[in-house]
Amino acid sequence: MSGPSTYEPKSGLTRWLDKRLPIIRLAHDSFVAYPTPRNLNYWWTFGAMLSLCLVVQIVSGIVLAMHYIPHVDHAFASVQRIDRDVPYGWLIQNIHSVGASMFFLAVYIHMFRGLYYGSYKAPREVLWILGCIIYALMVVTGFLGYTLPWGQMSFWGATVITNILGAVPFIGESIQVWIRGGGSIDQPTLNRFFSLHYLLPFVIAGVVALHVWALHESGQNNPTGVEVKSKADTVAFTPYATAKDLFATTLFLILFATFVFYMPNALGHADNYIPANPLQTPPEIVPEWYLLPFYAVLRAIDFNIGPIDSKLGGVIAMFASIGVLFVLPWLDTSKVRSMRYRPIARQFFLIFVVVCLALGWCGGQNPGKILLPATFSATLNWVEGGQVATQAIEAPGESQFDETAAATRASLTQGGAAMVMIQRLNATDASVTSVSGGAAQSRTVTAATQDELEAEIQHLKDEVGARTPFFSVARNIPFTFTVTTFSQILTLYYFLFFLVILPILGLRETPGRVPDTIAKPVTA
Amino acid sequence: MAEAKPNDAHGAQDATRRDFIFIAAGSAGAVGAAATIWPFVAQMNPAADTRAMSTTEVDLSAIVLGQQIKVMWQGKPVFVRHRTPAEIAAAQRDDYATLKDPQHDAERIAQENGEAGKPEWLILQANCTHLGCVPTFVEGSSFGGWFCPCHGSDYDTSGRIRRGPAPTNLPPAPYLFVNDTTIRIG
Ligand code: HEM
Numbered sequence: 001m002s003g004p005s006t007y008e009p010k011s012g013l014t015r016w017l018d019k020r021l022p023i024i025r026l027a028h029d030s031f032v033a034y035p036t037p038r039n040l041n042y043w044w045t046f047g048a049m050l051s052l053c054l055v056v057q058i059v060s061g062i063v064l065a066m067h068y069i070p071h072v073d074h075a076f077a078s079v080q081r082i083d084r085d086v087p088y089g090w091l092i093q094n095i096h097s098v099g100a101s102m103f104f105l106a107v108y109i110h111m112f113r114g115l116y117y118g119s120y121k122a123p124r125e126v127l128w129i130l131g132c133i134i135y136a137l138m139v140v141t142g143f144l145g146y147t148l149p150w151g152q153m154s155f156w157g158a159t160v161i162t163n164i165l166g167a168v169p170f171i172g173e174s175i176q177v178w179i180r181g182g183g184s185i186d187q188p189t190l191n192r193f194f195s196l197h198y199l200l201p202f203v204i205a206g207v208v209a210l211h212v213w214a215l216h217e218s219g220q221n222n223p224t225g226v227e228v229k230s231k232a233d234t235v236a237f238t239p240y241a242t243a244k245d246l247f248a249t250t251l252f253l254i255l256f257a258t259f260v261f262y263m264p265n266a267l268g269h270a271d272n273y274i275p276a277n278p279l280q281t282p283p284e285i286v287p288e289w290y291l292l293p294f295y296a297v298l299r300a301i302d303f304n305i306g307p308i309d310s311k312l313g314g315v316i317a318m319f320a321s322i323g324v325l326f327v328l329p330w331l332d333t334s335k336v337r338s339m340r341y342r343p344i345a346r347q348f349f350l351i352f353v354v355v356c357l358a359l360g361w362c363g364g365q366n367p368g369k370i371l372l373p374a375t376f377s378a379t380l381n382w383v384e385g386g387q388v389a390t391q392a393i394e395a396p397g398e399s400q401f402d403e404t405a406a407a408t409r410a411s412l413t414q415g416g417a418a419m420v421m422i423q424r425l426n427a428t429d430a431s432v433t434s435v436s437g438g439a440a441q442s443r444t445v446t447a448a449t450q451d452e453l454e455a456e457i458q459h460l461k462d463e464v465g466a467r468t469p470f471f472s473v474a475r476n477i478p479f480t481f482t483v484t485t486f487s488q489i490l491t492l493y494y495f496l497f498f499l500v501i502l503p504i505l506g507l508r509e510t511p512g513r514v515p516d517t518i519a520k521p522v523t524a
Numbered sequence: 525m526a527e528a529k530p531n532d533a534h535g536a537q538d539a540t541r542r543d544f545i546f547i548a549a550g551s552a553g554a555v556g557a558a559a560t561i562w563p564f565v566a567q568m569n570p571a572a573d574t575r576a577m578s579t580t581e582v583d584l585s586a587i588v589l590g591q592q593i594k595v596m597w598q599g600k601p602v603f604v605r606h607r608t609p610a611e612i613a614a615a616q617r618d619d620y621a622t623l624k625d626p627q628h629d630a631e632r633i634a635q636e637n638g639e640a641g642k643p644e645w646l647i648l649q650a651n652c653t654h655l656g657c658v659p660t661f662v663e664g665s666s667f668g669g670w671f672c673p674c675h676g677s678d679y680d681t682s683g684r685i686r687r688g689p690a691p692t693n694l695p696p697a698p699y700l701f702v703n704d705t706t707i708r709i710g
C-alpha cells in the first residue's frame with residue numbers, strides 16, 4: 001500500500017537504468033520509502049531475522065555441499081572431516097546446524113506474533129497461508145537435513161518417520177517404499193534426501209518472495225490491529241524500521257554466535273555422533289527440539305478411534321495440527337484483530353503458548369513415564385503342604401475346551417481341592433494340577449510401576465519357591481497419569497483452541513475499547 | 525456461442541468445432557503432461573539393482589541352540605532364532621492365550637511356499653511393528669521373548685505382540701529351506 005512511487009533517480013546512469021529495469025525504484029519503494037505503521041514493536045522484527053536465517057542456511061549449506069558425500073559409507077566421516085580437516089569447516093558446519101535451530105526459534109516467535117495480533121485476518125489471509133506453506137517446507141527441509149550426517153538419530157529418526165507414513169491405509173506401504181527407494185532407509189534414501197534438502201531452501205526463497213509481495217499489498221498489521229488510515233499513522237521504513245530490525249537482529253546474532261562458538265552441540269542429540277547402525281536401535285529416538293511438539297501429538301493418540309487404528313490416528317492428528325493453521329483465518333470469528341483488546345481470548349492464547357511448550361516437553365520424554373505416583377498391587381494366593389494331584393484332560397474338540405476345563409475345575413473344587421490350575425497345552429489338551437488340604441496363604445505386594453510389580457511378584461515366588469506347586473495371581477493395575485495422558489490433554493486443548501474456542505469466543509466476547517487510529521494513542 | 529456470432533464467416537457450426545478443438549487439445553495436453561510427469565515420479569521407486577539384492581542366504585549350522593543372529597535382508601534386519609524346547613513349548617502353549625493379533629506358532633514358522641517350518645527355527649522381520657525400532661531378546665522377560673526399548677512393546681517366544689503399543693506381531697520373513705542347514709530369505 002505504498003501509493004505512487006516517490007523514487008527520483010539522481011544521476012544519468014540511474015535514470016537510464018530506471019527506464020529499462022526499475023529495480024532501484026522497486027528497492028526504494030519496498031525498503032526505504034515504504035510506509036510502516038508507527039507503532040510496530042519488537043515482535044515485528046522477526047521477519048527480518050528470518051530473511052537473514054534463510055540466507056545463512058543457503059550460504060553455509062552450499063559450502064557444506066562442497067565437502068559432504070551423500071553415501072552411506074562416507075556421509076558420517078565426511079561430516080567429521082568438515083569439522084576437523086576442512087579450513088573453517090567447523091565454523092561453517094556449526095553455523096548450519098545451529099542456524100536451523102535459530103531459524104525455527106525465530107519462526108515460532110513470528111507465528112505466535114501473528115496469532116496474538118490477529119495478523120491472519122482479512123485482508124492478510126493469503127499472506128498467512130503463504131507463511132504456513134513456508135513453515136511446512138521448513139519442517140520437511142529440517143527433517144531431510146537431519147538425515148544427512150548419517151548418525152544413529154539420523155537413521156532411526158528417518159526410519160520412524162517413514163514408518164509413520166506406512167500407516168496410511170491402502171497406499172501407505174507404496175508411499176513408504178517410494179520415498180525410501182527401497183525396503184528400508186538406505187543409500188537411495190540418503191541420496192535423494194540430499195538432493196531434496198538442497199532444493200527446498202530455494203523453493204522456500206520463492207515462497208518468501210510471494211510472502212513479502214503479499215505483505216506489501218495488504219500492508220503490515222500492527223499491535224493495535226487497526227488499519228493504517230492516514231499518513232500520520234505511518235513512518236518511513238528507512239530509517240525507522242530498518243534501524244529497529246538491525247538492532248534486534250544484532251541481539252539475535254549474539255545469541256546465534258553464543259551457540260555457534262560456545263555450545264554448538266547443546267541443541268543436538270549426543271547419539272548422532274554414533275554412525276548409523278541398522279542393527280542397533282538407540283535407547284530412545286527423539287527428533288530435534290523444534291519438532292518435539294508434533295512428535296508428542298503423534299504419540300498422544302495411543303487408542304483406536306472406530307476404524308482408525310492408533311498409528312493412523314496419530315499421523316492424522318500430527319498433520320492436522322499443522323493443517324489447522326491454514327484455515328485459521330476462517331476459524332477466528334472475532335472482528336477485533338489484536339488480542340490486546342480481547343481480554344478473554346488473551347488468557348486462552350497464553351494457555352495455548354504454555355500448551356505448545358508443554359507438548360514440546362512431552363515429545364522429549366518416554367511416553368510411558370508415570371507423572372503422578374500410583375500404586376500397583378497384586379495378591380498372590382498359594383497353598384503350602386497338602387496333596388498335589390496332576391491329571392491330563394482332553395476336550396472332545398477345540399471349541400469345547402472352555403466347557404471341559406470349567407467342568408474339571410468345578411468337579412475338583414467340589415471334591416475338596418483348595419486350588420486348581422489348568423495349563424492348556426494345545427487345541428484340546430491340558431494338564432491339570434490341584435492341591436487339597438494344606439495351609440492357604442495369601443500375600444499382597446505393591447510397587448510404583450508395572451515392571452516393578454512384576455519383579456516383586458517374581459521375588460515373592462522365588463522366596464516361597466518349592467513349598468507350593470503353583471500360585472494364583474490377581475493384579476490390580478490402577479489408572480496411571482503418564483506422559484501420554486498429559487500429551488492427550490494438551491493435544492485436546494491445542495485443537496479446542498482453534499476449532500472451538502476461537503470460533504465461539506469471537507461471537508461472544510465483549511472486546512475492550514479499540515483506538516480509532518494508530519496515531520491516536522501513540523501521539524497523544 | 526453459436527448464436528453470439530451469427531455473422532461468423534464460417535457459419536454457425538464453427539464455434540462448436542472450435543470448442544471441440546479446445547477440449548481435444550486440452551485433453552491431449554493433460555495426458556501428455558501426466559505422461560511426462562509419470563517417469564519423474566516413478567524414478568523414485570526401488571531401482572532394479574536394489575530389488576535384485578533382495579535375497580539373503582543364512583547358514584544355520586553356525587547358530588547354537590538358544591542363540592539368534594541378525595542378518596540384513598533388503599536393508600532391514602531379520603532375526604534368525606534357534607529356539608530351545610522350552611521356548612517352543614511356551615510358543616505353542618500361548619497359541620491359546622489372549623492375543624492382540626491371534627496367530628498360531630505353526631503359521632508363524634511356515635515357509636514362504638506354505639510348507640511347514642521347523643519349530644526350532646524362527647525367522648522374523650526385526651523391526652518393531654510400532655515405529656520400527658529393533659527389539660532385543662531378553663531372557664526371562666515378561667513373555668519370554670523380545671522387548672522393544674523404544675516404547676516398551678513386549679513380544680513372546682513366537683514374536684507375537686503381548687503388551688505395549690505395537691499393533692501387530694513381528695511379521696515372519698519369507699524364507700525357504702534350501703537344504704537342512706541353509707535357508708534363503710526373500
Ligand atoms: C522463511 C521463513 C519466513 C520469512 C523469511 C518470513 C519473512 C517475513 C517478513 C520479512 C515479514 C515482515 C516483517 C514482520 O512482520 O516481521 C513477514 C510478515 C509476516 N509473516 Fe513471515 N516469514 C517467514 C515465515 C512465516 C511463517 C511460517 C508464517 C506463519 C505461518 C508467517 C506469517 C507472517 C505474517 C502473518 C506476516 C504479517 C505480519 C504482520 O504484518 O502483522 N511467516 N514475514
Ligand code: FES
Pocket residue numbers: 652653654655656657672673674675676677688689690
Ligand atoms: S517402536 Fe517398538 S514400541 Fe515403539
